Amino acid sequence: MGVTRIPMFLLFLFVLFTSLELEPTHVAESASDYSTLVYKGCSKETFTDPNGVYSQALSALFGSLVSQSTKTKFYKATSGSGQNSITGLFQCRGDLTNSECYNCVSRLPVLCDKLCGKTIAARVQLLGCYLLYEVAGFSSQISGMQMVYKTCGATNAAGRGFEERRDTAFSMMENGVVGAHGFYTTSYQSLYVMGQCEGDVGDSDCGECVKNAVQRAQVECGSSISGQVFLHKCFVSYSYYPNGVPSRSSSFAGSSSSHSSGQNPGKTAAIILGGVAGLAFLVICLLFARSLKKKHEDY
Known part of the structure; x- marks a missing residue:
């Protein structure tokens, strides 16, 4: 009477994977x-x-x-x-x-x-x-509209129509930042834009400041895929993500290449591990069934 033996590596896989908690892992965002x-x-x-x-x-x-x-x-x-x-x-x-x-x-x-x-x-x-x-007594003599810093991405957008899409996103943000009382973000056709005013700036002045910052970004950054413009009382930034805007963007990164496509690697790993565990379990069940069948035939 022959008995089909279950390969030890399959038994090991089964014990290992069934002991794991295959909950999707959330990747912590870096403090940077x-x-x-x-x-x-x-x-x-x-x-x-x-x-x-x-x-x-x-x-x-x-x-x-x-x-x-x-x-x-x-x-x-x-x-x-x-x-x-x-x-x-x-x-x-x-x-x-x-x-x-x-x-x-x-x-x-x-x-x-x-x-x-x-x-x-x-x-x-x-x-x-x-x-x-x-x-006290220091007078900076800096206008709220004065630019204090700007940076533009080194890469230019390929193809035509990028600046038009960016300007449409800017327009949406200009309107939104007033209604949202000083902070607004939005996405439009793979572009992510953000605007914010200093907390003590009124809605009307905030709108004017952001509009001014947008104009600076259009002139200074041209077709760059990302940019940031800081005025004394407000800032605007934008990033272009060819593969789609991630679920939570940080448009200050300066280049969309530094961001993932939004997939969760922990979740992907859990799915893969779960699939392997399931496959191992299926193989063990088939071998066990085959063993029982052979025993029955031998009798």
């Missing part, structure tokens, strides 16, 4: 999506602080801003008094969670000190947030 440095602006003038008055006021200001970032995405405060006072603010990108906002803002005080030192005014912009401060 919002905490990468975009630009810095530092006053050329530093403050003399023999008694540590300014340092104490600045430290208190930073502490206040960071603590508020756990519950709001825009906050403005003043620390100190009279000529020793320092005013500052932070703003997070509108699509960040409270936790992401805090993680972003909490990096800024150290960066301000590292990048600018003890200057009487500074602004540091990360992908997802920015912080600025100025000592």
Whole structure:
């Protein structure tokens, strides 16, 4: 009487895969999506602080801003008094969670000190947030419409019609940012655009600022597949994704090539593992059935 033996590697596969929890794995978004440095602006003038008055006021200001970032995405405060006072603010990108906002803002005080030192005014912009401060009496004389930074993708869009599609997306964003009171994103034919104004800017002024930033982007970036334009009181950005806009875009990345097509590799792996486990189980069942049949025939 012969008995068909189940190959040991199939038995091993069955035990291994049936012991795994094949839940789809969610890939965590890298902190670099919002905490990468975009630009810095530092006053050329530093403050003399023999008694540590300014340092104490600045430290208190930073502490206040960071603590508020756990519950709001825009906050403005003043620390100190009279000529020793320092005013500052932070703003997070509108699509960040409270936790992401805090993680972003909490990096800024150290960066301000590292990048600018003890200057009487500074602004540091990360992908997802920015912080600025100025000592009392400092007059930046910067218009809200003044461009403080811009960058355009090195790759140009292939084919005709790209700029028309981009401008249509810009137009949708210009209208949307006013109705949404300062932050708006939208997708249109593989283009993802975003606009945001500083939190204390009114709707009408916000619309004008974003419109101005859009015009700068059109002129400065031309047919580049991505671009960012930061004015003093607002910014706009856009990215082109030939394979379709991912489920959650970070248009600050500067190039759509750095983003995935939106597929979840953890989920794909789970499906593959589940398929192999199922196949192994099927083979074992067939071999077992064949063994039983042979036993029956032998009797």
